[in-house]
Amino acid sequence: MLALLLKQLHISSVLYEIRNAPGNLGGALNITSNGLVVLDKIGVYEHLKQHCAETLDAEIFNKDGKRIGVSTYGRYLKKKYGYGTLRVMRTILQTKLLERLKEEGIEVKYGMKLTEIEELEDGVKVSFLDGTQDEGDMLVGADGIHSAVRQLHVDPSIQPEYSGLSTLYAILPTKDLVSPIYFADSFNMITFTRGAFGMVYVNPEHSAAYWYNSHEIPSRDRDGWIAHGEDANAIKQEIIERVSSITVPLVKEVIEKAPEIRFFPIYSIPLDGKWYTQKAILIGDAAHGIPI
Numbered sequence: 001m002l003a004l005l006l007k008q009l010h011i012s013s014v015l016y017e018i019r020n021a022p023g024n025l026g027g028a029l030n031i032t033s034n035g036l037v038v039l040d041k042i043g044v045y046e047h048l049k050q051h052c053a054e055t056l057d058a059e060i061f062n063k064d065g066k067r068i069g070v071s072t073y074g075r076y077l078k079k080k081y082g083y084g085t086l087r088v089m090r091t092i093l094q095t096k097l098l099e100r101l102k103e104e105g106i107e108v109k110y111g112m113k114l115t116e117i118e119e120l121e122d123g124v125k126v127s128f129l130d131g132t133q134d135e136g137d138m139l140v141g142a143d144g145i146h147s148a149v150r151q152l153h154v155d156p157s158i159q160p161e162y163s164g165l166s167t168l169y170a171i172l173p174t175k176d177l178v179s180p181i182y183f184a185d186s187f188n189m190i191t192f193t194r195g196a197f198g199m200v201y202v203n204p205e206h207s208a209a210y211w212y213n214s215h216e217i218p219s220r221d222r223d224g225w226i227a228h229g230e231d232a233n234a235i236k237q238e239i240i241e242r243v244s245s246i247t248v249p250l251v252k253e254v255i256e257k258a259p260e261i262r263f264f265p266i267y268s269i270p271l272d273g274k275w276y277t278q279k280a281i282l283i284g285d286a287a288h289g290i291p292i
C-alpha cells in the first residue's frame with residue numbers, strides 16, 4: 001500500500017520479499033473505514049466492494065446462540081465517512097495489490113533474505129544473502145512481527161512476545177450447510193468461557209464464510225509451532241474439544257466441514273520499543289503488532 005501511495009508523490013520504491021512467491025496464508029480481515037479510505041486512494045476499494053462482504057454490524061451471542069448484544073459501528077462509520085466495514089479475504093486483497101503494483105511499474109523482488117543494513121550519510125544500504133545490495137534514501141521495514149529490519153537494525157533489543165492466545169480458522173463454502181444460520185449478514189462472535197468463536201461471510205453472495213476460534217495455547221518454540229500447525233487432525237480435535245460447550249449446531253458443522261483448518265499463534269510487540277532511526281522506519285506489525 002505504501003509503495004502505491006509513494007508513487008502518487010513521485011517517490012519510487014522497490015519491494016523486497018523474503019518468500020519466493022506471494023504466500024496464500026491468511027483468512028479474512030475486517031477492514032474498517034480508515035483502511036478503506038486508503039485502499040480507495042490506491043485504486044483497490046472498488047474491487048474489494050465487488051468481491052468481499054459488507055459487514056456493518058457486529059453481533060455477540062452466548063454459547064447457546066442467544067444474542068446478547070450488537071454494535072452498529074460499521075453503519076455509523078458508513079453514514080459519517082461514506083465507508084463502512086468490509087470482510088476481505090487476504091488472498092483477494094493481496095492479488096489486487098500485486099496487480100496494482102504491476103500496473104504502476106513498482107518492482108517486487110522475491111526470495112530476498114536481508115542480512116545487513118548500513119546507514120550512510122545520505123541514505124541507507126541493504127545487503128541480502130544472495131550478495132545483492134541496494135541503496136536508497138530511506139528504508140521502510142514493513143516485514144511483519146518478526147521484522148528483520150527491527151532485529152538487525154532499528155531495535156534488536158525488542159523481541160516479539162507470544163500473547164498466550166492462538167487462532168484456529170478456516171474458510172468454507174456455505175451451500176452444503178444444513179444447520180440454521182443464527183446470525184444476519186454481520187460479523188458475529190460467540191463468547192464462552194474457553195474462547196471466542198467468530199464467523200462471517202466473506203463475499204457479497206454469501207457463498208463462502210470464514211470462522212475462527214481464539215483461545216489459550218501454551219507457548220512453543222519455532223519448530224514446535226510448525227509441527228503443531230502441520231498436525232491437521234490434532235488441530236481439528238483440539239478445536240472440537242474447545243468448543244464442546246457451545247450448543248449452536250452450526251458451530252460443530254462448520255468445524256467438521258472445513259476443508260482445511262489453519263493455525264496462527266498471536267504475537268505482540270512491547271509498546272516501549274524504538275520504531276525509527278535516521279534513515280529507517282518500521283510500519284505495521286514490525287512496529288506495533290496487533291493489540292491483544
Ligand SMILES: Cc1cc2nc3c(=O)[nH]c(=O)nc-3n(C[C@H](O)[C@H](O)[C@H](O)COP(=O)(O)OP(=O)(O)OC[C@H]3O[C@@H](n4cnc5c(N)ncnc54)[C@H](O)[C@@H]3O)c2cc1C
Binds near residue numbers: 016143148167290
Ligand atoms: C488471526 C489474526 C486475525 C487478524 N484479523 C485482522 C482483522 O480482522 N483486521 C485487521 O486489520 N487486522 C487483522 N489482523 C492483523 C493483521 O493481519 C496484521 O496486522 C497485518 O497483516 C500486518 O501487516 P504487515 O504488512 O505489517 O505484516 P505482514 O502481513 O506480516 O507482512 C509482512 C511481509 O513481510 C515479509 N517478510 C518477513 N520477513 C521478511 C524479511 N526478512 N525480508 C523481506 N520480507 C520479509 C513477509 O513474508 C510478509 O509478506 C489479524 C491477525 C491475526 C494473526
